[in-house]
Amino acid sequence: ENVLTQSPGTLSLSPGERATLSCRASQSVGKNYVAWYQQKPGQAPRLLIYDASSRATGVPDRFSGSGSGTEFTLTISRLEPEDFAVYYCQQCATSPRTFGQGTKVEVK
Amino acid sequence: EVQLLESGGGLVQPGGSLRLSCAASGLSFSTSGMSWVRQAPGKGLEWVSGITSDGGTTYYADSVKGRFTISRDNSKNTLYLQMNSLRAEDTALYYCTRDQGWESADWGQGTQVTVSS
Numbered sequence: 048e049n050v051l052t053q054s055p056g057t058l059s060l061s062p063g064e065r066a067t068l069s070c071r072a073s074q075s076v077g078k079n080y081v082a083w084y085q086q087k088p089g090q091a092p093r094l095l096i097y098d099a100s101s102r103a104t105g106v107p108d109r110f111s112g113s114g115s116g117t118e119f120t121l122t123i124s125r126l127e128p129e130d131f132a133v134y135y136c137q138q139c140a141t142s143p144r145t146f147g148q149g150t151k152v153e154v155k
Numbered sequence: 156e157v158q159l160l161e162s163g164g165g166l167v168q169p170g171g172s173l174r175l176s177c178a179a180s181g182l183s184f185s186t187s188g189m190s191w192v193r194q195a196p197g198k199g200l201e202w203v204s205g206i207t208s209d210g211g212t213t214y215y216a217d218s219v220k221g222r223f224t225i226s227r228d229n230s231k232n233t234l235y236l237q238m239n240s241l242r243a244e245d246t247a248l249y250y251c252t253r254d255q256g257w258e259s260a261d262w263g264q265g266t267q268v269t270v271s272s
Binding site for chain 2: 048086097103140
């Protein structure tokens with residue numbers, strides 16, 4: 048299976064700062080089928096990005112995704128208070144559709 | 156608005172069985188791929204199983220292959236997960252999701268499964 052490794056495990060930032068989250072795959076992800084999700088405490092995850100760089104419906108444009116092959120990035124250009132959460136990447140190209148272990152973005 | 160309502164979770168002994176259901180509304184269920192994703196307490200997300208819109212193809216994580224069976228009834232807009240030979244490590248919140256392409260675009264609120272003696 049394609050193992051995804053997210054870094055860092057925790058990102059401590061202040062509102063207004065830029066967040067850069069990394070997701071590295073053990074094998075190349077075909078067609079860049081990588082998705083990013085946001086999860087807040089007590090809530091179900093929410094799809095943010097699919098196909099590595101396409102924003103899901105209703106997702107603010109401060110969220111952007113990039114990357115190809117085995118290296119993918121989620122960038123939040125300016126953190127809003129509601130963006131502090133856990134973020135997961137997922138590869139959807141092959142079964143099983145594995146998730147990374149998550150990156151927690153916390154208030155510094 | 157898409158609504159996915161899971162049910163069927165509960166407390167079961169190791170080796171036991173449960174069948175989860177997911178009632179879908181607000182979407183074209185018969186043209187939507189569906190998946191189950193779980194989250195153990197305090198842990199990350201784990202994709203469990205997926206099924207194509209017509210039910211013709213199913214996919215499983217290695218951790219559940221041979222023990223879990225995904226299925227659907229398009230006439231009832233309902234997704235199922237039959238879970239047999241349950242283990243303590245299957246304890247988790249189980250989410251039903253609607254696939255958009257291959258990613259999970261819509262999520263239910265989950266149903267809790269606890270495997271314990």
